[in-house]
Amino acid sequence: MTNSSDEVQRGLQDVIALESHICFIDGKEGRLIYDGYDIRDLAAQSNFEETAYLLWYGRLPTSDQWATLRHHLVELRALPSAMVERIDSMPATATPMDVLRTAVSELALFEPEETRPGPSSIGGAQRLTAILPSILGQFHRRRAGLPPLAARPDLSHAEYLLYALLNRDPSELEARVLDVALILHADHELNASTFAARVTASTLSDLYSAVTSAVGTLKGPLHGGANERVMEMLEEIGTPDRVEEVVKAKLSRHERIMGFGHRVYKVEDPRATILREWSRRIGEAQGDLHYYELLRKVEEVVHREKGLYPNVDLYSGSVYALLGIPPDLFTPVFAASRVAGWTAHVLEEYQDLRLIRPMAKYIGPTDLPYVSIGSRV
Numbered sequence: 001m002t003n004s005s006d007e008v009q010r011g012l013q014d015v016i017a018l019e020s021h022i023c024f025i026d027g028k029e030g031r032l033i034y035d036g037y038d039i040r041d042l043a044a045q046s047n048f049e050e051t052a053y054l055l056w057y058g059r060l061p062t063s064d065q066w067a068t069l070r071h072h073l074v075e076l077r078a079l080p081s082a083m084v085e086r087i088d089s090m091p092a093t094a095t096p097m098d099v100l101r102t103a104v105s106e107l108a109l110f111e112p113e114e115t116r117p118g119p120s121s122i123g124g125a126q127r128l129t130a131i132l133p134s135i136l137g138q139f140h141r142r143r144a145g146l147p148p149l150a151a152r153p154d155l156s157h158a159e160y161l162l163y164a165l166l167n168r169d170p171s172e173l174e175a176r177v178l179d180v181a182l183i184l185h186a187d188h189e190l191n192a193s194t195f196a197a198r199v200t201a202s203t204l205s206d207l208y209s210a211v212t213s214a215v216g217t218l219k220g221p222l223h224g225g226a227n228e229r230v231m232e233m234l235e236e237i238g239t240p241d242r243v244e245e246v247v248k249a250k251l252s253r254h255e256r257i258m259g260f261g262h263r264v265y266k267v268e269d270p271r272a273t274i275l276r277e278w279s280r281r282i283g284e285a286q287g288d289l290h291y292y293e294l295l296r297k298v299e300e301v302v303h304r305e306k307g308l309y310p311n312v313d314l315y316s317g318s319v320y321a322l323l324g325i326p327p328d329l330f331t332p333v334f335a336a337s338r339v340a341g342w343t344a345h346v347l348e349e350y351q352d353l354r355l356i357r358p359m360a361k362y363i364g365p366t367d368l369p370y371v372s373i374g375s376r377v
């Protein structure tokens, strides 16, 4: 039995599934562009609020539009009291990505207007982007015995995320490095979690269902979960003199070295280039270059042994660790940024909807005779 095309592209590798104006990745040259703007320019000059606006509307905001969005995101941070109760009832030992996936799904129960497919979803996009730091903060503060969240309208999105998780106001450098990390993680074309969101939206399902699909997909260690595992590897290595031994042993066991390789980039991920420099800067400022020095050595060994380049996840964990963010919140921080991209892609899907439904090449048997259960052995 054959389908229309016998050519199976496992993992849909190199398959172009749709047209999009949102993000361009040049895997050969190592370039990343959001709606026409190079990620290096955005990382150097923009902020997360402006980048989210760019992804949602396809253009950079005027100062009034930026101020309106920033004010709106501040207002939308508040958790409904029923959500506070639900989050507080979750086990303190729960995996934060499970908490996030559950909370996003439950939030739809209280916000029917924003969840309907179509133009009203821009409200849902802003709501989910604004509220994810509050969900994470509410959960982490309770499990860590920290005081309850305050609204903090004075804080930007990045500042509020750090305040929500750490219960302190970040320094200017800390706020800047997290803002850059949020810009870098905001979108990345049809990565697995964004594709999951678009598949969900393509059935005309709602925005909250699409983001719930995306959160569950991002959790995997081959995708958003890699940043936490990079840090586990650094803990295992311990000192620079053990890098060669530990990395080579992993490679000899055909293990994947987390933070390396990419389906699209065949050279260095431009986000890794930027995060490497911020990891050095924040490490220098805090007098702790331990992670940075280990990672530089890991890079050297992995490139020599496998010819692989670092991806966005290699240095992000070291930046988050130096900010004081617990490792099991690294992927949730990734989600708190990528929700801007997920929702931008859902909005784009609604504007030019086409059910996403690939095919499989059937390799099982055909025409088997049915045998009644009494006659089966």
Ligand code: SDX
Pocket (backbone or CB within 6 Å): 011, 187, 188, 190, 191, 192, 221, 222, 223, 224, 226, 255, 256, 257, 258, 259, 260, 261, 262, 263, 264, 306, 308, 311, 312, 313
């Ligand atoms: C993200 O898609 C996106 O855009 C994702 C992302 C985004 O912003 O959304 O960029 C974020 O998910 C970054 C990737 C984070 N994951 C990791 O760091 C996990 C480690 N990386 C690998 O698992 C792997 O590189 C993938 C999953 C990222 C890509 O895998 P592919 O394209 O399916 O490639 P592959 O697994 O088929 O590997 C091809 C070859 C193999 O060699 P052989 O077995 O054929 O000899 O390269 C080797 C692999 O063994 N290889 C690695 C490796 N990555 C590839 N070997 C050791 N360590 C690795 N990390």
